[in-house]
Amino acid sequence: MFRMILFTQWKWARAVVALGAVIAFALPVLSVGQFGREQASRWEVQAMLSSIQSWGVLYPVVAGLLALLIAVLTWSPDHRGRHVYALTLPVPRWHYVLGRFGAGALLLAAPVIALWAGALIAAAAASIPPGLQAYPTMLALRFSLAVLVAYALLFAVASATTRTAGYVLGVLAALILVEVLLSVADVNVHILGPALMRVFLWPGPLEIFTGRWMLIDV
Amino acid sequence: MSHAIDIRDLHYRAGKAFEIRDLQLRVPTGSLYGFLGPNGSGKTTTVRLLLGLLRPLRGTILVLGADVASQIPRILARTGYVPEQPHLYPTLTVGEAQRFHAAFYPTWDWAWAGELAGQFGLDRDRRLAQLSKGEMGKLEMLLALAQRPELLVLDEPTDGLDPVVRRDVLAALLDYVSQHNATVFISSHLVHELERICDWVGVMDRGRLVAELPMQSFKNGIKRLRVVNPPALPGDTPFVVLAREANAGVETWTVRGWQGPMQAYFEGVGASLREVIDLDLEEGFVELLRTFREPAPPV
Amino acid sequence: MSRVALTALLAVACAGEIAAQAPASALRARIDRLERALGWAEAAAHRIDSLEHGQPEPTDTLIVGALHVLVPRGILPQARVAVTQSWSVLDSAFGTAAVRLSGRPFDLVMMRGSTLPPGRRSDAVLTTGTEADIRQRVLWSAAHAMSVQSDSALRVWMGGALVPEHDPAREPRAVYLALVTAPSPAARRCFQRDLGACRIALGFTPVADAITDWYDAERRRVIVSEISFLEPVQRMRGAARACVEQRQDADCVAVLRRVPATAVPAPLPASARYSLIRHALKLGGRDAYARLLAAAGRPIDQRLAAAAGVPADTLLRRWHADIIAARPQPVTVDPRGAWMALAWGLAFGLVALRSSRWR
Numbered sequence: 077m078f079r080m081i082l083f084t085q086w087k088w089a090r091a092v093v094a095l096g097a098v099i100a101f102a103l104p105v106l107s108v109g110q111f112g113r114e115q116a117s118r119w120e121v122q123a124m125l126s127s128i129q130s131w132g133v134l135y136p137v138v139a140g141l142l143a144l145l146i147a148v149l150t151w152s153p154d155h156r157g158r159h160v161y162a163l164t165l166p167v168p169r170w171h172y173v174l175g176r177f178g179a180g181a182l183l184l185a186a187p188v189i190a191l192w193a194g195a196l197i198a199a200a201a202a203s204i205p206p207g208l209q210a211y212p213t214m215l216a217l218r219f220s221l222a223v224l225v226a227y228a229l230l231f232a233v234a235s236a237t238t239r240t241a242g243y244v245l246g247v248l249a250a251l252i253l254v255e256v257l258l259s260v261a262d263v264n265v266h267i268l269g270p271a272l273m274r275v276f277l278w279p280g281p282l283e284i285f286t287g288r289w290m291l292i293d294v
Numbered sequence: 295m296s297h298a299i300d301i302r303d304l305h306y307r308a309g310k311a312f313e314i315r316d317l318q319l320r321v322p323t324g325s326l327y328g329f330l331g332p333n334g335s336g337k338t339t340t341v342r343l344l345l346g347l348l349r350p351l352r353g354t355i356l357v358l359g360a361d362v363a364s365q366i367p368r369i370l371a372r373t374g375y376v377p378e379q380p381h382l383y384p385t386l387t388v389g390e391a392q393r394f395h396a397a398f399y400p401t402w403d404w405a406w407a408g409e410l411a412g413q414f415g416l417d418r419d420r421r422l423a424q425l426s427k428g429e430m431g432k433l434e435m436l437l438a439l440a441q442r443p444e445l446l447v448l449d450e451p452t453d454g455l456d457p458v459v460r461r462d463v464l465a466a467l468l469d470y471v472s473q474h475n476a477t478v479f480i481s482s483h484l485v486h487e488l489e490r491i492c493d494w495v496g497v498m499d500r501g502r503l504v505a506e507l508p509m510q511s512f513k514n515g516i517k518r519l520r521v522v523n524p525p526a527l528p529g530d531t532p533f534v535v536l537a538r539e540a541n542a543g544v545e546t547w548t549v550r551g552w553q554g555p556m557q558a559y560f561e562g563v564g565a566s567l568r569e570v571i572d573l574d575l576e577e578g579f580v581e582l583l584r585t586f587r588e589p590a591p592p593v
Numbered sequence: 594m595s596r597v598a599l600t601a602l603l604a605v606a607c608a609g610e611i612a613a614q615a616p617a618s619a620l621r622a623r624i625d626r627l628e629r630a631l632g633w634a635e636a637a638a639h640r641i642d643s644l645e646h647g648q649p650e651p652t653d654t655l656i657v658g659a660l661h662v663l664v665p666r667g668i669l670p671q672a673r674v675a676v677t678q679s680w681s682v683l684d685s686a687f688g689t690a691a692v693r694l695s696g697r698p699f700d701l702v703m704m705r706g707s708t709l710p711p712g713r714r715s716d717a718v719l720t721t722g723t724e725a726d727i728r729q730r731v732l733w734s735a736a737h738a739m740s741v742q743s744d745s746a747l748r749v750w751m752g753g754a755l756v757p758e759h760d761p762a763r764e765p766r767a768v769y770l771a772l773v774t775a776p777s778p779a780a781r782r783c784f785q786r787d788l789g790a791c792r793i794a795l796g797f798t799p800v801a802d803a804i805t806d807w808y809d810a811e812r813r814r815v816i817v818s819e820i821s822f823l824e825p826v827q828r829m830r831g832a833a834r835a836c837v838e839q840r841q842d843a844d845c846v847a848v849l850r851r852v853p854a855t856a857v858p859a860p861l862p863a864s865a866r867y868s869l870i871r872h873a874l875k876l877g878g879r880d881a882y883a884r885l886l887a888a889a890g891r892p893i894d895q896r897l898a899a900a901a902g903v904p905a906d907t908l909l910r911r912w913h914a915d916i917i918a919a920r921p922q923p924v925t926v927d928p929r930g931a932w933m934a935l936a937w938g939l940a941f942g943l944v945a946l947r948s949s950r951w952r
Contacts, residue, residue: 153383157383
């Protein structure tokens with residue numbers, strides 16, 4: 077059963093998975109492309125770290141986008157059929173949802189492994205000054221956790237009924253509206269900022285996104 | 295008599311506009327049960343309730359002896375379902391759709407599936423998105439039959455199909471039923487189609503079951519009578535008067551539960567019965583609904 | 594008062610520039626004289642202010658150790674705690690030398706707008722009144738007072754006041770980063786345990802002599818282009834142009850040797866030097882700071898060795914080991930964060946399973 081669920085998901089998400097894997101592989105390789113051995117002496121460590129840091133912004137972005145696309149693609153054919161097929165299959169529903177969740181997570185392993193491979197190759201190819209080190213495995217681990225959390229979150233949203241999704245969006249819109257109204261009324265109360273802090277700082281769900289995304293660091 | 299489907303005191307509400315009230319429905323095991331009703335009468339809602347897609351407010355639904363509320367996977371494993379709208383994944387090919395479906399049904403019969411695919415002329419390698427409506431209908435029926443179900447729930451299975459495809463699909467269905475003594479619950483508004491194949495009929499209107507009886511009783515029991523010198527008030531009739539229409543001294547009565555010996559009633563009230571006209575299922579269905587919606591017959 | 598203080602401060606500020614053009618010992622004597630004058634001027638100004646403005650808002654005097662702090666009565670409870678904590682930190686940092694603070698009372702004033710309340714000294718310590726703020730500001734003021742009392746050679750080398758650190762791990766971490774990322778080859782060699790390079794990078798030798806050791810030719814060219822607006826560089830326009838445009842390193846060196854020492858960025862930030870002093874004080878015990886001050890006139894490395902009570906190379910080696918051990922947390926996934934991410938993933942998965950769609 078899981079094999080067939082995985083197969084169907086692969087069929088409709090393979091383009092995204094392949095593209096994601098290529099990007100994930102290319103990112104670390106490109107980020108050290110200019111630090112080849114022959115040019116090592118021309119680079120100052122600070123400039124190197126700044127460049128690596130700039131590239132580092134892309135890892136969480138790619139993780140978030142991949143998670144979003146795979147979560148949406150996981151459910152889109154079922155959404156199109158209003159979930160009737162899934163709900164009339166003779167398995168406990170949580171088995172089916174778990175199957176879909178697992179299949180999506182497994183597909184996301186491809187870009188994660190690609191990133192790991194790319195990071196290992198990049199680390200081996202780059203000329204790293206004394207005092208700096210390459211962290212290909214940690215970068216891949218952080219990427220995998222970020223992808224997993226974002227995927228699980230978006231999978232849950234995509235699993236919800238239109239009504240529930242509407243409630244979630246409604247609450248978000250209400251928060252933004254209240255923030256705007258308070259700002260117009262010159263009331264020094266902030267809602268969105270603290271809410272985002274709760275999401276992105278420990279122990280918030282997206283805290284893993286806010287760490288250091290450095291292939292090379294001290 | 296055992297029942298493949300047994301619905302008791304079912305109550306369901308969808309918003310303020312529609313509800314199913316106190317539904318009692320029993321589908322005898324081995325029967326071909328036609329579930330009739332106009333659009334919006336609650337047929338599809340009832341189908342969804344008995345497949346566990348919707349949850350009733352109250353009442354019980356037993357399908358193949360199991361309670362839908364607690365044993366739905368077990369029920370679905372023994373039930374083939376053809377929905378009103380195609381619901382399969384369009385990116386799959388015909389072969390892949392069969393493989394996906396088979397993975398969930400331990401009773402799947404590959405030989406029978408292959409035979410049906412040949413019979414329906416379905417190409418294994420064609421993508422579902424490229425199939426015509428008729429081909430999709432055939433594939434849906436193939437998937438429902440090849441899992442060798444004890445109960446087939448068909449929701450408007452031939453709606454929109456051309457006559458040739460409709461005949462193929464129904465032939466395959468009847469063939470399967472005759473061989474396996476399966477129960478078929480077929481919801482449709484195509485009355486003539488049900489008249490040919492069903493042995494039981496249930497009529498649904500505005501969320502209520504109007505009638506449920508053997509097809510033969512239904513067809514034979516509803517008659518149109520031409521009555522000369524009818525009484526002003528019918529009094530205590532041995533049949534149910536559904537409708538009366540006057541036309542130049544002759545009245546046309548639509549009645550239910552008619553039997554030949556009941557002619558004596560007219561002699562007793564000083565009237566004479568000039569003609570007894572058989573109604574087909576569709577006419578009977580229309581009259582039944584009209585009576586249900588306007589309970590008091592016009593005098 | 595303000596005019597006097599300003600003059601004195603300007604004199605102190607100019608000391609660095611003058612130092613580049615005059616013998617060091619004469620300059621040091623001059624600076625010491627100026628500082629004494631500044632102290633007198635401050636005391637006089639305080640007396641004059643008191644006479645001019647009548648009685649300021651009622652205060653109490655808190656005396657903790659050698660710390661004398663005038664505190665507005667409204668913030669007395671939190672000030673008592675904060676001053677006690679500050680003294681504890683100062684005492685452990687400066688040891689017996691901290692007693693020098695007793696000659697200088699600190700006037701704590703509540704911040705109200707951007708101007709001082711009437712009747713307060715212009716060097717009053719402004720505070721928001723919270724315990725943390727009082728502690729921080731008293732520490733800062735006391736550290737500056739200690740710095741003013743030290744000799745100019747030490748002050749110039751340090752590049753600022755030695756403010757005791759609350760988080761002892763923060764500074765070595767920053768120094769580690771500086772050693773790794775500094776553009777100076779000397780700093781990077783220092784990172785690789787070359788103690789000679791550490792001496793150069795820490796500025797134990799005069800800037801004019803160290804300029805070729807501090808930076809490579811390319812960096813020297815960049816520095817000259819960055820300070821080209823300075824008057825001494827303008828005076829050597831030809832050499833500066835040859836340095837920047839024609840990459841003539843000899844011209845770069847010539848220009849950099851003629852500019853004030855403070856114009857050439859040190860290879861390592863001040864925190865590196867602070868950390869070395871702190872290390873020496875830690876090794877030397879309670880009298881370490883006093884010994885550091887007492888050794889005025891000797892080269893910096895010997896003064897630090899005297900303070901620490903160990904040879905200069907030993908001190909440098911231990912400091913280096915301390916810095917290397919303080920390597921910042923490398924790029925890693927905190928196990929706590931990883932588990933939390935997995936837990937959130939699981940929680941969202943469960944939410945998906947419990948969606949009303951499946952019920």
